[in-house]
Amino acid sequence: MANALYLSEHFSELWQGKNPFEEVENITGDVYRELDGRTTLRFELNGKGYFLKIHRGVGWKEIFKNLVQLRLPVLGAENEWKAIDKLKSINVDTMTYVAYGKQGNNPAKQLSFIITEDLAGCISLEDYFLGMPVEDRGDAKAEGLISKLAESVKVMHQHGVNHRDLYICHFLFDPKKTESEQTLHVIDLHRAQIREKVPYRWLVKDVASVIYSMKEVCASNDQISTFTRLYNKGSGNQFWAAVMKKSDALLAKVI
Known part of the structure; x- marks a missing residue:
C-alpha cells in the first residue's frame, strides 16, 4: 500500500x-x-x-x-x-x-x-426543510432543490458511485443564491464506493436512505414523487418496491 x-x-x-x-x-x-x-x-x-x-x-x-x-x-x-x-x-x-x-x-x-x-454559508437540505413550517415545504425553491438532488444521485449511480450514507443532511447548498445559480454539494464521502456499475443492493440502500430522510423532515408525497420520477432511469416496480420497503423500515426504527 x-x-x-x-x-x-x-x-x-x-x-x-x-x-x-x-x-x-x-x-x-x-x-x-x-x-x-x-x-x-x-x-x-x-x-x-x-x-x-x-x-x-x-x-x-x-x-x-x-x-x-x-x-x-x-x-x-x-x-x-x-x-x-x-x-x-x-x-x-x-x-x-x-x-x-x-x-x-x-x-x-x-x-x-x-x-x-469549508463550504462557507451553506446549509444542509435537512436543516433547510426543518427550518420552515411544514405548510411551506412545497414551495418552488424546495421543488428545485429536490430536482437537483434527484439529478445528482442519478448521475452518481450512472457512473458507478454509491455513497453508503446518502441522507439529505449530506447535501449542502447556499440559501442566498437564486434558483438559477444554485448548486448542491455532496459531502461526507469517506464510505463511498466506485465501480464500473453499482450493485443492485447498494442502489436500493442509497435511494432508500434519501427517501427515508425526506420522509423524516415531512417532505410531501409530491416531492418524493418528483425525486423518484427524475431519478428513475428505467428502474422497474421491483426496484421501487424494495426501496420503499427499506425506507419504511429505516423510518420505523426512529419512530
Missing part, C-alpha cells in the same frame, strides 16, 4: 520543509466528530475555513468484522479523496480538497488525512 501526498500550492508553501503528517496532528479547531480512529474538525487559517479528517487506522478487528459481513472496510482518507475526484469528473458538485496524505504499509495502522475547503 503505497504512501501518497498531495498539497495545494498554499499548503505546500505553508509546510515547506516540514512533515505534513506531523503538521496535521498539531491542527486544532472545533471537533465535529470523534470516533475510534477518526477525527473530524473545522479550523481556520488566514481567515479561511477548512475541514480536516484524520484517520489513524481502524485495527484488524474492524477490518475482519467488515470482511465477514462482506463489506470492504474503510481504511482511511483515500476513499474520500478518490470520490471527490470522481464526482468532479462527472460534474456532480462536491467538496474541494487542498491536502491529502497516506502513510504506512500496515492497513490496520495506516495514517491518512484529507483537508477540504
